[in-house]
Amino acid sequence: MSERKKVLIVDDDPDFAAGIRAILDTQYDTVVVHNPKDGWEALQKDRYDLLCLDIMMGRGAEGVMMARKIRKDKVLREMPVLIITGLREQIAFLFPGQAVHPGFVPVDELVEKPVEPDLLLQRAGALIAASEARQGR
Amino acid sequence: MVVAPTARRISFREEVENLLHAEEGVSLVRCIQCATCSAVCPAVEFMDHTPRELIALINAGMKDEVMASNTYWTCASCYACSEKCPEGIRPADVMYALTRYSLWKDTFNRDWVAPEFSRRFTRTILRTGKSYEPGYAPAFIFEGGFPGAVREMRMALRLLGKGRLPLIPSRIKRIGNLRAMVARVLPLDGIE
Numbered sequence: 001m002s003e004r005k006k007v008l009i010v011d012d013d014p015d016f017a018a019g020i021r022a023i024l025d026t027q028y029d030t031v032v033v034h035n036p037k038d039g040w041e042a043l044q045k046d047r048y049d050l051l052c053l054d055i056m057m058g059r060g061a062e063g064v065m066m067a068r069k070i071r072k073d074k075v076l077r078e079m080p081v082l083i084i085t086g087l088r089e090q091i092a093f094l095f096p097g098q099a100v101h102p103g104f105v106p107v108d109e110l111v112e113k114p115v116e117p118d119l120l121l122q123r124a125g126a127l128i129a130a131s132e133a134r135q136g137r
Numbered sequence: 138m139v140v141a142p143t144a145r146r147i148s149f150r151e152e153v154e155n156l157l158h159a160e161e162g163v164s165l166v167r168c169i170q171c172a173t174c175s176a177v178c179p180a181v182e183f184m185d186h187t188p189r190e191l192i193a194l195i196n197a198g199m200k201d202e203v204m205a206s207n208t209y210w211t212c213a214s215c216y217a218c219s220e221k222c223p224e225g226i227r228p229a230d231v232m233y234a235l236t237r238y239s240l241w242k243d244t245f246n247r248d249w250v251a252p253e254f255s256r257r258f259t260r261t262i263l264r265t266g267k268s269y270e271p272g273y274a275p276a277f278i279f280e281g282g283f284p285g286a287v288r289e290m291r292m293a294l295r296l297l298g299k300g301r302l303p304l305i306p307s308r309i310k311r312i313g314n315l316r317a318m319v320a321r322v323l324p325l326d327g328i329e
Binding site: 012056057059060061 | 146151152155156157241242
């Protein structure tokens, strides 16, 4: 069996981050940080097989900024990004009942909060497998 | 603030500071509870907790009390507290951070005027690029009861006499450009 894959979780809500971590810990090595700045530093220091990213953090939609920054980085763009967000609920204040525009965030997959553990593990596994296939590993 | 990636659960104070990480200002632990922020606040009489109390509650990790408070929704954003704080804390930024957080977490009280007012204001700006005060009046004019409505109408008449109240909403040129800029940070679906 190959070594355990590494997953970075960036979410400002400690309760939600702990929940995601508990689910992903069953199959992956997880690291949790609570703001995009620490997240970016962690990505510079270490290599991760998957990034789970929240959208609404810090001063606004900083998860979106981080996803765009990652897509511009030659090395980091190879890493799959899974957005886990309550975006629709979070901005329902502004946009009641509307779907989030698919072209809005440059990520591989978007899962809405609250997330089912099985669905999360399935999506995470699929993204990591697809990324490995793409890189010919 | 930099938190080492560990398994340690962060405190509520750190949670709030993470919302402020790109702002100026120092950590809330520096608060000496001098209450200068509360003393200079023009809106403090309408708050259930004064700004000083709110910072104390945050530092004590009392998240439920903080999230249920109307203090940050009552903030008039005059920034007097941030100017006067002897420790360099920026309470007005904390107020904005908590308003954002209560929107994201959907914990704000829907009966309060401020969230609904913010929603209408944002929509107006995105549609026309300008605020249009008479547009908000029908929704809020009876908030102060009948005497309040009369007061508001008298104020409106005085403003009208001075030419300070536009009767017809105006629109900035190239509103599409503004919308495109906003669309970079927020999805605009469903605004109109």
